[in-house]
Amino acid sequence: xxxxxxxxxxxxxxxxxxxxxxxxxxxxxxxxxxxxxxxxxxxxxxxxxxxxxxxxxxxxxxxxxxxxxxxxxxxxxxxxxxxxxxxxxxxxxxxxxxxxxxxxxxxxxxxxxxxxxxxxxxxxxxxxxxxxxxxxxxxxxxxxxxxxxxxxxxxxxxxxxxxxxxxxxxxxxxxxxxxxxxxxxxxxxxxxxxxxxxxxxxxxxxxxxxxxxxxxxxxxxxxxxxxxxxxxxxxxxxxxxxxxxxxxxxxxxxxxxxxxxxxxxxxxxxxxxxxxxxxxxxxxxxxxxxx
Numbered sequence: 468x469x470x471x472x473x474x475x476x477x478x479x480x481x482x483x484x485x486x487x488x489x490x491x492x493x494x495x496x497x498x499x500x501x502x503x504x505x506x507x508x509x510x511x512x513x514x515x516x517x518x519x520x521x522x523x524x525x526x527x528x529x530x531x532x533x534x535x536x537x538x539x540x541x542x543x544x545x546x547x548x549x550x551x552x553x554x555x556x557x558x559x560x561x562x563x564x565x566x567x568x569x570x571x572x573x574x575x576x577x578x579x580x581x582x583x584x585x586x587x588x589x590x591x592x593x594x595x596x597x598x599x600x601x602x603x604x605x606x607x608x609x610x611x612x613x614x615x616x617x618x619x620x621x622x623x624x625x626x627x628x629x630x631x632x633x634x635x636x637x638x639x640x641x642x643x644x645x646x647x648x649x650x651x652x653x654x655x656x657x658x659x660x661x662x663x664x665x666x667x668x669x670x671x672x673x674x675x676x677x678x679x680x681x682x683x684x685x686x687x688x689x690x691x692x693x694x695x696x697x698x699x700x701x702x703x704x705x706x707x708x709x710x711x712x713x714x715x716x717x718x719x720x721x722x723x724x725x726x727x728x729x730x731x732x733x734x735x736x737x738x739x740x741x742x743x744x745x746x747x748x749x750x751x752x753x754x755x756x757x758x
Contacts, residue, residue, distance in 0.1 A: 498545055498702045500695030504594055504602035511536040514548060514588045516612040518624035519575070527616055529576045533560055533588045536569040537604060541592035546570045547698070547706055548588035551672060552578065554644045555743075556722050559706055578614065583640050585611045585672040585724075589698040605695055609675035613637055651723040655739040655747035666728035666737070671701075674727070682729060689754075696752060697727070697736065704750050709742055717742060730754070 512535040519528040533548045547561040560572045576584075592604040614624045615636050628634040648670075656663055667683050669676075674694070681690040705725060708716040721743035728737040738750040 498547070498589075498591055498699045499593065500605075500692070500699050501593065501601045501603040503691050503695070504604055507541075507592070507594055507602070507604045508538055509535055509590055509592075509604065509606050510538045512588075512590045512606050512608045514586045514608040514610045516550075516584055516586055516610045518612065518614055518622070520622075522622060526577045526579055527614060527622055529578065529584060529612065529614065530573065531558065531560070531576050531586060532571070532573045533586075533608075534569075534571045535588075535590040535606075535608075537592050538568070540566055540568045541604070542566065542595040542601075543593035544568070544570050545591045545593070546572065546588060547702055548572070548586060549671070549706075550574075550576065550584060550586045551724050552582045552584055553640065554648045554724050556720055556724075557584070559719070561702075561706060578616065581613075581615050581617065581636065581640060583611065583613050583637075583644060585609070587672055587675055589701075591695075591698070603695060605691070605698075607675050607678045607694075609672070611672075613640065648724060648726075651741040652726050652739060655726075655741055655749065658747040659737075659739070659749045661728065661737060661739070661749075663728070665732075666730055669727045669729065671725040671727060684729075684731065684733065693729075693736070693754060696755075697738075700738070700750060700752050701725070705738075705740070709740070709748055711742065711746055711748070717744075722748075 515532045517530045519530055531550055533546055535546055543563060543565050544567050545563040548559065549556060550558040558574055558576055560574055562570050562572050564570060587609040588607060590606050594602045594604060612624050612626060613636065616622055625633050628637050677690060681687045682693060685693065705719050709719050709722065710716050723741040725738050725740040730736060733754055735751060735753050740748050742748060
């Protein structure tokens with residue numbers, strides 16, 4: 468009898484252990500930064516914007532594509548991307564998959580006005596080794612496109628102006644966009660009493676400039692960690708939705724391009740944006756000390 472009781476207890480213990488192990492297995496759809504494994508790199512990572520030829524119902528269409536391939540399979544692959552039109556969030560894409568090397572995403576975006584489209588993507592891999600160590604591989608990619616849509620001329624697009632007329636269009640679009648962005652950013656910095664002279668500011672759309680070179684005042688190693696943590700925060704606090712002061716969470720669509728403030732004393736960074744209805748938003752991240 469005692470043997471049967473002991474056997475029953477043992478079986479229950481094993482079953483409970485298996486159940487707990489099973490509960491730990493599901494992967495949460497999130498981005499988590501781990502130390503970079505420089506031995507694992509992306510063989511391909513790009514973001515592409517292409518204007519489609521046909522106009523329909525007084526609209527034009529742009530193909531937006533994000534693709535990446537790691538040189539080996541990873542425990543978890545994740546890509547997220549943002550698309551801004553004249554400084555406001557037009558679209559976002561995100562995909563994650565286990566035990567794969569490659570991810571591909573594509574959307575067709577429609578518009579009715581001339582604009583400057585800016586797309587930036589973060590490509591991430593979570594790499595697990597048999598000794599239970601976890602590492603990351605990460606990179607960014609970006610693209611931009613000016614789309615000129617007028618009833619007086621054929622539909623066209625360019626990345627770099629090649630004619631006087633294209634230069635004039637670029638100047639006009641940039642001026643209007645920059646004025647709106649600076650007004651929104653100034654409103655947010657004033658609202659949160661941010662002393663801009665104590666920070667280095669970088670728009671999210673310009674973050675691609677630091678894909679292969681360090682952030683101002685930081686080493687390459689520090690930059691990798693800052694960027695990884697930054698994108699982790701952007702996913703949680705911007706991609707998935709923006710938490711307003713009243714506690715409600717709203718979609719980030721049509722919000723202003725986030726502006727990143729890096730503290731010159733290297734202690735923290737601040738991200739500001741403005742929701743579609745004009746509410747200033749601020750996120751704050753501590754910058755870990757270098758070891």
